[in-house]
Amino acid sequence: MNADGAFEHEPALLEETLHGLALDPNGRYVDATYGRGGHSRAILAGLGARGRLHAMDCDPQAVQSARALEEQDPRFSIEHGNFRDLARSLEGKGWLGRVHGVLFDLGVSLPQLTDPDRGFSLRSDGPLDMRMNPTEGQSAAEWLNRAPKNEIARVIRSCGEEPQARRIADAICRNRPVSSCSGLARLVASVTRSPKPGIHPATRTFMALRIFVNAELEALEDALPQAVRSLRPHGRLCVIAFHSLEDRIVKRFMRNASRLPPPLARLPSVPSAAGPLLKVVGRMRRCSAAESRRNPRARSARLRVAERLAV
Numbered sequence: 001m002n003a004d005g006a007f008e009h010e011p012a013l014l015e016e017t018l019h020g021l022a023l024d025p026n027g028r029y030v031d032a033t034y035g036r037g038g039h040s041r042a043i044l045a046g047l048g049a050r051g052r053l054h055a056m057d058c059d060p061q062a063v064q065s066a067r068a069l070e071e072q073d074p075r076f077s078i079e080h081g082n083f084r085d086l087a088r089s090l091e092g093k094g095w096l097g098r099v100h101g102v103l104f105d106l107g108v109s110l111p112q113l114t115d116p117d118r119g120f121s122l123r124s125d126g127p128l129d130m131r132m133n134p135t136e137g138q139s140a141a142e143w144l145n146r147a148p149k150n151e152i153a154r155v156i157r158s159c160g161e162e163p164q165a166r167r168i169a170d171a172i173c174r175n176r177p178v179s180s181c182s183g184l185a186r187l188v189a190s191v192t193r194s195p196k197p198g199i200h201p202a203t204r205t206f207m208a209l210r211i212f213v214n215a216e217l218e219a220l221e222d223a224l225p226q227a228v229r230s231l232r233p234h235g236r237l238c239v240i241a242f243h244s245l246e247d248r249i250v251k252r253f254m255r256n257a258s259r260l261p262p263p264l265a266r267l268p269s270v271p272s273a274a275g276p277l278l279k280v281v282g283r284m285r286r287c288s289a290a291e292s293r294r295n296p297r298a299r300s301a302r303l304r305v306a307e308r309l310a311v
Contacts, residue, residue, distance in 0.1 A: 011038030012240055012298035016285045017103060018042060020238040020305035024051070027100030030090065030230065031055040032083040032223065034066050035109040041069070043103075044076060051075055056089060058082040058133045061111065082133075084219040087226040101236040102227040106220070106246050107301065108210070120210060122185035122202045128178060130210045140209045141179050149173045159217070159245065160208025164192045168205055181206075207243065217245060224253045228277050233310035237278070240303050247284075247302050254280050254306045281305040 011017075017039060021029065025048035031040045034055040043053050055078045057063050066078035079089055083104065090096045112120050112132075119129030119140065128141040144152065149169045157165035171191045178184050188202035195204070211217060227237050237254075241247040257278040285303040292299040 010295045010298070011035075011042070011105065012107065012242075012295065012301035013285060013287060013291075013303045014039065014042055016303050017105075017238050017240065018046060020281065020285075020303065021101040021103065021236050023047065024100050026050040027052075028095055028098060029053045030086070030095075030099055030102045030227075031105075032086060032102060032227070033057060033105045034062050034078060035059075035105060035107075036062065036065055036111060037069060039103055039105055040066075040076070044073060047075060049075075053077075054079070054090070054093060054095070056081050056083055056086070059109075059112065060133065060135065062109065082219055084222040084226075086223050087229055090230050096230055098232050099230045099235055100232060101238065102230060104220075104223070104227070104239045106216070106240060107242045107297070110297070116181075119181055120206075122181055122200055122206045124181040126181055128181050128184055130206075130213045132214045137213065140213050141177070143213065144172055144184075144209070145177045145179075155212045156205050156208045158208075159211040160204035160206075161244070162204040162208060167191050211245070217249060220246060220249055221253075224250070228257060228308060231308035233308055235308045236281070237306045237308070238303065240301050242300050242302075247304070250304050251284070254278055254304055258306065275311060276309060277311070278306040279309055281307050 021043070023043065023046040025046065029043050029052070031043065031053060034040055034057040040053060040055050047053065053076050055066060055076070057066070058081060060080060063078055063080040070076055070078050081089060087096060090099065108120055112118050116124040116126030119127050128139065130140040131137055152172060153165045153169035156162045156168055162168065168188050168191060171187055172178055175187055178187065185200065185202040188205050189200070192201045194201045231237065239250045241250055258276050258280050260276060282305060287298045287301055
């Protein structure tokens with residue numbers, strides 16, 4: 001934690017993200033996942049007096065942390081909300097279709113992982129919560145303790161890509177109620193093996209529950225088309241994903257939005273309004289070996305960039 005009370009959280013792929021956004025000092029930018037502000041502060045450092053940055057986060061603690069920056073810097077604003085409501089948020093500001101760049105950093109923030117009361121860490125003795133917004137929806141424990149075994153297995157398999165999902169679901173149902181992070185981690189470890197050395201056997205299960213409880217994949221699928229709608233011509237969309245499920249959604253979306261629909265591709269001429277919306281910029285970027293050593297949490301980060309075409 002630094003002198004002003006903010007967590008020292010190194011954002012992943014920072015230089016690559018700033019390059020991908022192609023910052024215009026006078027532009028309008030959106031950080032759809034503020035977290036603890038690492039990317040936001042770097043964006044603001046590249047903006048001039050006329051530049052603006054609007055941020056969103058569904059975590060009340062993240063928003064509270066951002067209020068100090070909002071008070072200090074008139075170029076910055078923060079909104080408590082889920083990025084699946086991005087278009088509504090920007091329409092209220094008069095920014096829809098006028099944004100120079102949108103960033104999604106889909107990782108879990110360090111304060112969420114280190115606060116035992118948030119229930120994200122499998123090494124914590126805290127309650128098994130996992131909600132990004134603790135004021136909404138049901139916690140992971142509430143769901144686990146009443147969901148049918150087949151449904152638990154389906155979620156762990158589909159959201160965590162865990163091949164031993166059925167065995168884990170059976171163990172959970174035989175040992176309910178499950179209430180703590182460490183308790184669930186020990187339970188999963190008692191019936192499964194680690195996928196690779198140094199990785200806890202419950203890692204995929206915890207990821208699956210977090211994704212499911214927060215409807216993360218559905219929110220991402222909702223938000224990406226809204227991000228494109230928000231961009232001005234030549235505006236940039238940058239997305240940092242940390243696991244293959246997110247990255248597949250982003251890759252597929254950018255690929256499809258950068259191509260003509262198959263029926264139109266066979267026509268001799270296509271109206272510009274019916275053409276592709278995006279152009280993929282460069283290849284997917286990963287952390288360098290030096291960044292992975294310096295910031296091990298970033299080692300799985302993958303950045304994809306696309307540019308809004310003029311139509």
